[in-house]
Amino acid sequence: MPPEPLLxxxxxxxxxxxxxxxxxAGLTVREGEIVGLIGPNGAxxxxxxxxxxxxxxxxxxxxxxxxxxxxxxxxxxxxRAGMARSFQVPVTFEDMTVxxxxxxxxxxxxxxxxxxxxxxxxxxxxxxxxxxAEARAGGLGTPGRKRLEIARALATEPRLLLLDEALAGLxxxxxxxxxxxxxxxxxxxxxxxxxxxxxxxxxxxxxxxxVFNQGKVIAEGVPRAVVDDPAVVEAYIGRSLAGRRLRRRRxxx
Amino acid sequence: MxxxxxxxxxxxxxxxxxxxxxxxxxRVAALVLLxxxxxxxxxxxxxxxxxxxxxxxxxxxxxAYASLLVFKLFAWPPIAGAPFGIAVSLxxxxxIGVPTFRLRGHYFSMATIAVAELIRIVVGNWPLLGAAVGLxxxxxxxxxxxxxxxxxxxxxxxxxxxxxxxLWVTWAMARSRTGYYLRAxxxxxxxxxxxxxxxxxxxxxxxxxxxxxxxxxxxxxxxxVGYVDPESVLGILVSVQMxxxxxxxxxxxxxxxxxxxxILVPVQQATNxxxxxxxxxxxxxxxxxxxxxxxxxxxxxxxxxLHWRPRRAA
Ligand SMILES: Nc1ncnc2c1ncn2[C@@H]1O[C@H](COP(=O)(O)OP(=O)(O)OP(=O)(O)O)[C@@H](O)[C@H]1O
Ligand SMILES: [Mg+2]
Numbered sequence: 001m002p003p004e005p006l007l008x009x010x011x012x013x014x015x016x017x018x019x020x021x022x023x024x025a026g027l028t029v030r031e032g033e034i035v036g037l038i039g040p041n042g043a044x045x046x047x048x049x050x051x052x053x054x055x056x057x058x059x060x061x062x063x064x065x066x067x068x069x070x071x072x073x074x075x076x077x078x079x080r081a082g083m084a085r086s087f088q089v090p091v092t093f094e095d096m097t098v099x100x101x102x103x104x105x106x107x108x109x110x111x112x113x114x115x116x117x118x119x120x121x122x123x124x125x126x127x128x129x130x131x132x133a134e135a136r137a138g139g140l141g142t143p144g145r146k147r148l149e150i151a152r153a154l155a156t157e158p159r160l161l162l163l164d165e166a167l168a169g170l171x172x173x174x175x176x177x178x179x180x181x182x183x184x185x186x187x188x189x190x191x192x193x194x195x196x197x198x199x200x201x202x203x204x205x206x207x208x209x210x211v212f213n214q215g216k217v218i219a220e221g222v223p224r225a226v227v228d229d230p231a232v233v234e235a236y237i238g239r240s241l242a243g244r245r246l247r248r249r250r251x252x253x
Numbered sequence: 254m255x256x257x258x259x260x261x262x263x264x265x266x267x268x269x270x271x272x273x274x275x276x277x278x279x280r281v282a283a284l285v286l287l288x289x290x291x292x293x294x295x296x297x298x299x300x301x302x303x304x305x306x307x308x309x310x311x312x313x314x315x316x317a318y319a320s321l322l323v324f325k326l327f328a329w330p331p332i333a334g335a336p337f338g339i340a341v342s343l344x345x346x347x348x349i350g351v352p353t354f355r356l357r358g359h360y361f362s363m364a365t366i367a368v369a370e371l372i373r374i375v376v377g378n379w380p381l382l383g384a385a386v387g388l389x390x391x392x393x394x395x396x397x398x399x400x401x402x403x404x405x406x407x408x409x410x411x412x413x414x415x416x417x418x419x420l421w422v423t424w425a426m427a428r429s430r431t432g433y434y435l436r437a438x439x440x441x442x443x444x445x446x447x448x449x450x451x452x453x454x455x456x457x458x459x460x461x462x463x464x465x466x467x468x469x470x471x472x473x474x475x476x477x478v479g480y481v482d483p484e485s486v487l488g489i490l491v492s493v494q495m496x497x498x499x500x501x502x503x504x505x506x507x508x509x510x511x512x513x514x515x516i517l518v519p520v521q522q523a524t525n526x527x528x529x530x531x532x533x534x535x536x537x538x539x540x541x542x543x544x545x546x547x548x549x550x551x552x553x554x555x556x557x558x559l560h561w562r563p564r565r566a567a
Contacts, residue, residue, distance in 0.1 A: 053447060079449030087447075093440035104437045107430045108449040116430070156448055 004067060006031045006160055006191055007052070007083075012061035014047050014215075021047040022058070023215030029160070029193060034186055036206030036223060037195045040236055043212040045195045046088050049162050052193075053085045054078040066159060079108060084158035086166045088195075090145035092152075094138030098129055101137050101148055105155030120155055127151040127181075143169050160191045167201055179204055199227065211235070270409050280405040285518045286412035287474060292498035292510035293419050294466035299496060300504035301423075301432065302459040303439025304354070308365030309495050311372050312342040312464040314487035316471025318376065321388035321481055330398035331390050331479075335472035339465045345372075346464035347457070354456045357442065366489070373487040387482030390475065400476045408477045415473065416511070419466055424507055426462075435459055439505070467495075490536060497540055500547050503554030512555055517543075 007029040014022040022044040029035050037045050051058040052065075054075040063071045066081050073081075084105075093101050102120035103113075110116040124130040127147050132140065137148060146166050153161060167178045175198060182205055186192060196202055202209055202223050209223040213235040219226050226232060270282040291313060299305050319338030320331035349368055353361040377385050394401035402408065426432050434455045437445040442452050475481050485491075498517050503509030524535055547554065 055443065055447065075443075075446035076449045076451050079447060085447055087444070091441050091444040093437055093444065095440060096436060100433065100436075104433050104445070104450065105448045107433060111430050113428060113430065113433075116433075152444075152448060 008064040010062050012051050013059045015059045020215050025217050034192045034206050036202035036209040039212030044215040045212050049164050082159035084153035084156045085162035086149040088164040090149050092137040092145045092148050097134050098137055099133040102151045102155045105152040108156045123151045123155045162193050164195045281522050283405045283409040285514045286416050288518050289511045289514035290416050291470040292495050294463050295495035296499045296510050297463040298459045302435040305362050306365040308369030308492050309467050310487050310491035311369040312467035313471035315341040316468030317475040317481045317486040320472040320475040321390050331476045338468040338472050342464040342468035346460045350457050350460045354453050373483050377483040390479035497543050503556030506556050509554050509556050
């Protein structure tokens with residue numbers, strides 16, 4: 001019998017009034033996987049993430065993580081169970097230093113300041129933020145703050161990391177570095193779910209891609225096969241902006 | 254060297270009121286410290302945790318009334334009422350905090366005002382607590398335990414000891430996990446939760462600590478003044494003063510409330526002396542002006558202006 005999946009979400013619905021941003025989506029992730037989550041703007045990817053992470057409670061559905069039912073558990077319980085995430089719009093602690101931001105994450109597993117600080121410094125090394133350790137977090141640009149969010153999330157020593165467009169706003173060289181960095185995280189044994197609009201990221205990182213459209217999973221499988229799936233092409237072309245983005249990434253000028 | 258200078262400065266400041274010998278100045282110095290205690294207590298929840306209470310008078314009043322009530326009922330020394338005042342404050346803090354801290358937004362601030370005003374009105378109509386007239390302490394000191402002194406100096410030293418203890422607690426908290434978690438809560442609850450911070454629990458811890466010390470400040474006030482009534486210990490000005498003193502010096506900093514008290518209390522005393530009476534109308538105007546000035550120029554308070562923030566705990 002295969003081991004129980006690390007994450008199992010079934011029939012997730014998130015309704016805002018009568019509008020269902022997530023409409024019966026499900027996802028199963030085994031330990032050690034990298035799953036790419038794609039879909040046009042407004043497909044419900046971030047809302048789905050927020051449900052998975054306990055940031056918002058799903059209207060319906062069931063979420064199991066690391067052997068526990070966590071459907072209605074608050075976000076801090078998810079973190080304690082080993083789930084960490086970054087936010088699409090970064091929410092760093094602006095008035096605290098970069099190091100202090102990461103220490104807040106590190107305190108989860110290291111109650112003593114000295115240990116938390118040491119752990120946080122390691123995470124700054126790993127994420128290449130060591131030189132900005134004493135800078136005010138609010139002074140970083142958006143890519144810097146996204147990076148800080150990853151450092152902070154890693155400091156909680158997660159088993160599963162959810163990245164919501166963490167590489168948005170990077171130039172092609174930086175994207176390539178970042179892909180290498182995420183592979184490094186994977187090599188350390190962290191399971192990942194990655195939301196990205198940049199196709200290169202999904203194609204080169206993910207072992208499996210899941211495509212969202214209008215709150216539902218419309219395709220799932222090997223990334224290369226999935227992006228050629230007519231239903232997926234249709235979903236993207238139906239939305240001109242996202243469609244352009246997808247085509248541009250696939251056929252760089 | 255730095256520490257040596259600091260110790261010398263503290264010793265000088267502590268000795269100064271005794272050396273000056275003028276009772277008016279000694280009294281102002283004692284009031285500065287008492288004000289610093291309540292503002293430092295407020296700072297734990299309003300500054301560090303960023304949950305702005307505008308009803309801390311309810312805790313101050315609980316301490317003040319408890320002290321004079323145990324005297325009235327059992328003829329105990331007023332300071333013996335402090336533990337009861339603290340206990341009542343902790344219960345009130347839970348009653349305010351548990352329902353409102355779950356909600357995002359300004360519910361906590363609004364609830365603190367509402368509860369404080371409600372309690373002020375109830376107390377003002379409650380004969381056991383002297384209704385609108387209030388309660389009196391011992392007319393003549395019956396012994397040292399009454400802590401009733403003619404000179405303001407003993408109060409100055411008692412308050413200095415309490416403020417030192419409170420600053421130590423604040424300092425230790427600020428550099429511990431609790432301090433980091435509270436600052437994270439203030440900076441963004443959503444992010445704090447995502448990092449495993451039990452936000453509700455930490456807000457409650459900060460509120461309980463803050464309420465307890467505020468009640469102690471109220472008891473000390475009652476012990477020194479020997480008289481309480483609803484307006485003087487439960488009025489909205491009592492709450493607003495704690496906010497203003499802390500914000501003026503620098504909310505969420507260790508010494509901000511002390512600096513705020515050192516500036517504001519002498520100004521208050523001088524205007525009261527110049528314009529007579531309690532000058533409460535004028536007080537409102539001065540407070541309003543300070544709030545506008547802080548909002549307009551220095552959200553971080555004067556400590557930020559002076560770049561005199563104590564070095565970071567990290
Ligand atoms: N709090 C909310 N209240 C109402 N509607 C919301 C709320 N949050 C999201 N939505 C709506 O739900 C839909 C899905 O949004 P979501 O952010 O999950 O999409 P997404 O797939 O992450 O898109 P993007 O690629 O642009 O980040 C959108 O139509 C959005 O406007
Ligand atoms: Mg999104």
